[in-house]
Amino acid sequence: MRIQQVGIAGTLESSDITIHIEPNEGKGIDIELKSTVENQFGRQIRSVIQETLLELGITDAYVRANDKGALDCTIRARMVTAVNRAALGSYSPWEVK
Amino acid sequence: MWYTSFREQVVNLQSGIERKQLQAFLERQSLSLDGDVEYAVALWDGEKLAATGSLSGSVLKCIAVDEEFKYLGLSAKIVTHLVQEAYLKGRTHLFIYTKPENKTIFTELGFYVIAEIPSKVVLMENTSKGIKNYINEMKSESAISADAAAVIVNCNPFTLGHRYLLEYAAARCRLLHVFVVWEEQSSFPAEIRYKLVQQGVQHLDNVMLHKGKDYIISKATFPSYFIKEYQELVKTHARLDLEIFTQHIAPALGIKKRFVGEEPYCKVTAAYNAAMQEVLPKHGIEVQVVPRMSLEGSPISASRVRELIRAGDIHKTKELVPETTYQFLISPEAEEIIKHIQSMNKRH
Numbered sequence: 286m287r288i289q290q291v292g293i294a295g296t297l298e299s300s301d302i303t304i305h306i307e308p309n310e311g312k313g314i315d316i317e318l319k320s321t322v323e324n325q326f327g328r329q330i331r332s333v334i335q336e337t338l339l340e341l342g343i344t345d346a347y348v349r350a351n352d353k354g355a356l357d358c359t360i361r362a363r364m365v366t367a368v369n370r371a372a373l374g375s376y377s378p379w380e381v382k
Numbered sequence: 383m384w385y386t387s388f389r390e391q392v393v394n395l396q397s398g399i400e401r402k403q404l405q406a407f408l409e410r411q412s413l414s415l416d417g418d419v420e421y422a423v424a425l426w427d428g429e430k431l432a433a434t435g436s437l438s439g440s441v442l443k444c445i446a447v448d449e450e451f452k453y454l455g456l457s458a459k460i461v462t463h464l465v466q467e468a469y470l471k472g473r474t475h476l477f478i479y480t481k482p483e484n485k486t487i488f489t490e491l492g493f494y495v496i497a498e499i500p501s502k503v504v505l506m507e508n509t510s511k512g513i514k515n516y517i518n519e520m521k522s523e524s525a526i527s528a529d530a531a532a533v534i535v536n537c538n539p540f541t542l543g544h545r546y547l548l549e550y551a552a553a554r555c556r557l558l559h560v561f562v563v564w565e566e567q568s569s570f571p572a573e574i575r576y577k578l579v580q581q582g583v584q585h586l587d588n589v590m591l592h593k594g595k596d597y598i599i600s601k602a603t604f605p606s607y608f609i610k611e612y613q614e615l616v617k618t619h620a621r622l623d624l625e626i627f628t629q630h631i632a633p634a635l636g637i638k639k640r641f642v643g644e645e646p647y648c649k650v651t652a653a654y655n656a657a658m659q660e661v662l663p664k665h666g667i668e669v670q671v672v673p674r675m676s677l678e679g680s681p682i683s684a685s686r687v688r689e690l691i692r693a694g695d696i697h698k699t700k701e702l703v704p705e706t707t708y709q710f711l712i713s714p715e716a717e718e719i720i721k722h723i724q725s726m727n728k729r730h
Contacts, residue, residue, distance in 0.1 A: 291469065291474040293465070293466065293469045293474075296458070296459075296462040297458040297459075297461055297462045297465075297491050297492070298455060298458050298459065298462065299455065303462070303465075303492065305474070307474070317509075317510065317511075319492055321490075349492075349509065351491070351492035353458075
């Protein structure tokens with residue numbers, strides 16, 4: 286998938302994370318993270334974001350994340366949704382076929 | 383009181399009752415419902431209004447939480463809702479206009495300070511790179527001279543008066559940066575205003591043209607400018623706009639002087655000019671007011687040109703605008719704009 290427009294997912298409420306993702310054509314992956322638990326989990330959050338992008342086959346993206354202490358599964362879910370919206374895709378693995 | 387028990391509801395701004403309710407609530411928080419608000423959301427606790435926030439273009443404003451419901455994270459809920467609404471409308475570069483005491487709240491919600499007028503107002507944006515990118519972009523496409531000056535123009539449309547101002551200024555500095563106001567609030571679209579300025583200053587070698595974008599007299603930096611009704615707030619907004627200019631733009635481009643056309647008509651612009659003369663010299667930027675160029679006793683202005691267009695006397699604009707602008711006015715491209723001006727009945 287390729288990021289074609291700006292996509293957003295998530296909220297600013299406690300235990301959630303807001304993911305904003307936009308095109309970064311040819312410039313790789315750029316993550317700007319702001320987290321209430323940056324010192325403890327900043328590295329972990331970044332790696333979850335990186336991994337999710339890798340799984341989805343995204344090589345170029347500018348990701349802005351505002352984290353309020355989300356668990357890894359939440360981060361992953363918000364990432365998938367944001368990417369899906371930004372890639373105008375129909376990747377929805379949660380749906381029953 | 384549990385957080386999820388609040389009812390989230392979009393305010394119907396067309397409804398007199400709902401609008402009044404919202405106004406009364408904001409007034410209790412010493413805020414007011416700005417005239418340009420286009421979307422508002424509220425959180426209700428039963429029949430009681432607990433929190434609200436609004437959207438105007440790309441600006442989040444009039445955000446307030448009732449004293450009784452503070453510290454429950456309601457502002458996060460409001461901001462989340464407004465941000466999602468703005469994204470749905472395709473607006474992703476967002477601003478917040480708020481009191482300085484709320485700065486920390488919005489910092490936590492992912493906003494970054496652009497400029498602040500202590501104890502009055504602070505302007506924030508939802509990216510840490512916004513203004514930095516704008517400045518870097520300008521720097522990369524522009525020559526830099528230590529002896530530079532600036533003029534900010536709307537040019538709705540470009541007249542001989544504007545040309546006179548720019549020629550006057552360009553003759554008095556090594557490099558002249560001209561910023562065209564980018565907000566789409568004028569009869570002539572920004573791209574066209576820009577193009578007409580570009581064509582009109584081709585004979586001036588030391589003029590560098592820029593798009594004003596979000597940071598120069600925009601709905602974010604100077605909301606009351608576009609409401610065009612004089613109010614006390616104008617002074618604060620003007621100072622905020624000038625703060626961004628002196629803190630970010632002028633130092634990056636080495637601007638030491640600002641030229642401005644004398645303003646005989648518009649009270650808002652006159653207040654802005656007055657603020658400029660007060661604030662800029664304190665930051666080492668000289669301000670020079672240039673008298674308007676006149677024709678047959680009255681000053682040449684873009685509003686005079688629009689007046690003629692409205693009256694259907696397009697050929698009479700010939701003596702008020704440069705050839706390039708005139709050619710545009712009689713071209714098929716201008717038809718829509720002219721039709722629109724003729725159907726309207728206001729100054730801008």
